[in-house]
Amino acid sequence: MKNKVDLNIDDSKIELNLVKGSENEIGLDISSLRTESNMITLDPGYKNTGSCKSKITFLDGEKGILRYRGYSIEELAEKANFLEVAFLLIFGELPNQTQLNKFLIDIKENSIIDEDIKRILESFPKSAHPMGILSSLTSALIAFNPEKKISLDNKQNGDQDYMYNSIVKLLAKVPILVAWVHRRRKGLPLDYGDNNLGYVENITKMMFQLPNQDYVNNKIIIDAMNKLLILHADHEQNCSTSTVRIVGSSEASLFASVAAGISALWGRLHGGANQAVLEMLEAIKKDGGDTKKFMLKAKDKSDPFRLMGFGHRVYKNFDPRAKIIKVTANKILNELGISDPILEIAKGLEKEALKDSYFVERKLYPNVDFYSGIIYKALEIPNEMFTVMFALGRLPGWVAHWREMRLNNEPIGRPRQIYTGETLRKFLEMGLR
Numbered sequence: 001m002k003n004k005v006d007l008n009i010d011d012s013k014i015e016l017n018l019v020k021g022s023e024n025e026i027g028l029d030i031s032s033l034r035t036e037s038n039m040i041t042l043d044p045g046y047k048n049t050g051s052c053k054s055k056i057t058f059l060d061g062e063k064g065i066l067r068y069r070g071y072s073i074e075e076l077a078e079k080a081n082f083l084e085v086a087f088l089l090i091f092g093e094l095p096n097q098t099q100l101n102k103f104l105i106d107i108k109e110n111s112i113i114d115e116d117i118k119r120i121l122e123s124f125p126k127s128a129h130p131m132g133i134l135s136s137l138t139s140a141l142i143a144f145n146p147e148k149k150i151s152l153d154n155k156q157n158g159d160q161d162y163m164y165n166s167i168v169k170l171l172a173k174v175p176i177l178v179a180w181v182h183r184r185r186k187g188l189p190l191d192y193g194d195n196n197l198g199y200v201e202n203i204t205k206m207m208f209q210l211p212n213q214d215y216v217n218n219k220i221i222i223d224a225m226n227k228l229l230i231l232h233a234d235h236e237q238n239c240s241t242s243t244v245r246i247v248g249s250s251e252a253s254l255f256a257s258v259a260a261g262i263s264a265l266w267g268r269l270h271g272g273a274n275q276a277v278l279e280m281l282e283a284i285k286k287d288g289g290d291t292k293k294f295m296l297k298a299k300d301k302s303d304p305f306r307l308m309g310f311g312h313r314v315y316k317n318f319d320p321r322a323k324i325i326k327v328t329a330n331k332i333l334n335e336l337g338i339s340d341p342i343l344e345i346a347k348g349l350e351k352e353a354l355k356d357s358y359f360v361e362r363k364l365y366p367n368v369d370f371y372s373g374i375i376y377k378a379l380e381i382p383n384e385m386f387t388v389m390f391a392l393g394r395l396p397g398w399v400a401h402w403r404e405m406r407l408n409n410e411p412i413g414r415p416r417q418i419y420t421g422e423t424l425r426k427f428l429e430m431g432l433r
Contacts, residue, residue, distance in 0.1 A: 009037055023058050040416045051237060052245065052410060056089060056400050059236045064317035068234060069093070077324045082229040083199040086396035089234055090167060090403060103168070108195045110172040114144045118190060121180055130181045130388045131266040137177045138259040145169055145255060163406065166254040167399055174258075175199075178392050179206035182385055200226050203392070208379075224332050224375055231321040231368060232390050234397030235314075240264040240271065244398045245405050246413035254402055261398045262391050271390040274373040277309035278383045281342045281349075281373075289341065291348035299358050309370030310353060311363070321368040329371045329378075338378050346374050 005028060007014045014036050017029040027050050034040055043049045058067045066073040069088050076085055080094075087095040087103055095103060120140055124133050145166070180190045183206075193206035201217050204225055209215040235241070243264040248257040265271035284294050298307035312319050333343060350366050353359045376386050 007033075007037075009039070012037070019053075021053075023060070034416070040418070042418050046242070046415075051242060051413070052405070052408075054237070054401070054404060055092065056404060057234045057236045057397070059314065061312075061314040062316050064315055064320050066235070066320050073231065073320055074324060077227050077230050080230065081198070081200065082226050082233070082393075085230050085233050086171065086399075089396045089400040104199060106164075106168040107172045107199065110169045111176065111192065111195065113141075113173055113176055117141070117144070117177075118180070121177075121184060121190075126185075129266075130185065130384050131262065131271075131391070133181050134174075134177060134388055134391060135259050135262040135266070137181075138174065138255060138262060141170075141173060142253060142255045142259075145253075163254075163403055167403070170254055170258060170399065171395065174395055175203045175392060176206065178388055179203065181388060182207050182381070185382060185385070200229065207381075220332055220335050221379065224328050224379075227325060227328050228372055228375060228389070229393040231325055232372075232393030234394070234400065238270065239267070240394065241397060241401050245401050245410075248402045248405050249410055249413045251406075254399065257402050258395070258398050261394070265391055265394065266387060271387040271394075273308065273367075273369040274376070274390065275383050275386040277346075277370050277373040278342070278377055278386070280306075280308045281345050284345050284349075285341055289345050289348075291345060291352055295349070295352045295356060307349070307353075307364075309373065310359065310366055312367045315367070316363055318363075318365045319367040322366055322371055325368055325371040325375070326366070329374045332375055332378055336378065340377065342377060343374055346370070 003018055005016050005018060007016055014033065016033065019027045019029050021027070030041055041049070056069065058070070059065065068076060068085065069092060071088070071094075076088075080088075083104060084094060084100060087100065117137060117140055121133065121137060124136075176192065179193070183190055189211060191206055191209060193202040193209075195202070197205060197217070201222055204217060204221055205215050208221075237245075240261040244257045244261040247260040248254070252260075268276055284291065287293075294305065294307070297303045297305040332338075350370070353364065353366065359365070372390075373386055376389060377383075381389065
């Protein structure tokens with residue numbers, strides 16, 4: 001393969017480097033384009049733009065491949081727990097038992113939240129969306145965890161102690177905030193859980209324990225939560241992850257960067273998709289529950305109805321995460337003996353889509369948002385909390401990208417634009433306009 005490409009513009013020629021990734025992806029390095037030609041590229045949505053080199057996640061949408069640090073998502077979901085995967089994403093290798101124990105202990109030692117944060121939470125109106133509350137509370141944590149400047153003489157590698165302390169604080173406190181947002185919506189007392197439990201086990205206890213009742217962790221629920229969190233842990237340079245990196249590139253703190261990522265995830269086109277799935281299913285139920293009718297509506301281009309939870313803008317094959325979580329969804333519904341008309345409608349849509357040539361030919365398979373919404377519904381988590389659970393899973397991915405960006409000493413993000421507005425105009429005073 002050639003290492004360079006010639007770009008001919010009028011009578012001048014510019015030589016651009018080709019870069020090759022470890023999985024043989026090819027990129028055109030245009031970092032010198034503007035200095036050599038005074039030109040920029042135009043790429044709305046950055047769909048064809050690589051903003052960085054990263055060692056964290058490999059994604060091949062054509063082949064339906066997703067790997068964290070070289071490990072297949074299928075193997076991690078089957079054999080690892082969420083905290084192991086978080087360590088892998090953030091630090092680059094799977095932990096041994098000593099490393100994992102220390103990581104968990106360090107997280108537990110930072111699991112107390114200032115009472116003023118609790119008062120801020122209680123000041124939100126009950127109508128406030130949980131994602132707005134979570135983003136605000138994560139930002140509020142900055143006041144109680146002030147930014148430490150990275151020393152100039154250690155700029156290349158960053159301040160490892162500062163970064164590590166920020167990481168364990170965030171991983172300790174955000175699950176508590178998630179549980180508190182959930183419990184407040186249900187009118188339950190705010191609780192810290194039990195530090196004798198594992199990371200995911202304590203998350204489920206904080207969320208689901210009822211007052212004055214002994215809590216026993218359900219292995220089926222723990223397994224489902226582990227898989228859901230692992231499958232959402234990272235997904236390469238998506239909207240929220242790129243937001244975390246670009247905010248962090250200004251040397252904003254981890255808390256500020258992740259708060260921005262939470263806001264980016266909130267949107268219906270990103271993390272809000274699984275909430276949209278359940279809203280769609282409820283609308284179908286309200287209409288009478290005829291899945292065949294809505295499949296026909298989805299195929300009618302003149303009909304405004306859209307089938308949420310099918311297809312993916314990255315995967316041109318079956319979403320590998322969906323294959324895994326489909327099994328978990330069936331298992332949790334069967335073993336918990338849950339019968340719900342909404343879930344029956346979901347099963348009906350899935351069955352129709354998988355045998356309908358229109359959807360099969362276009363590879364519009366059920367995606368991870370479709371199945372995750374079903375599981376959250378089965379666990380009696382409110383629709384508005386679905387994206388919050390997504391944020392909890394994506395936390396280690398955001399942390400990993402923030403840390404990688406800081407260690408690489410990447411430049412501040414500063415996209416360019418093509419200006420299409422008015423050219424120079426003369427200002428006219430009020431009486432002459």
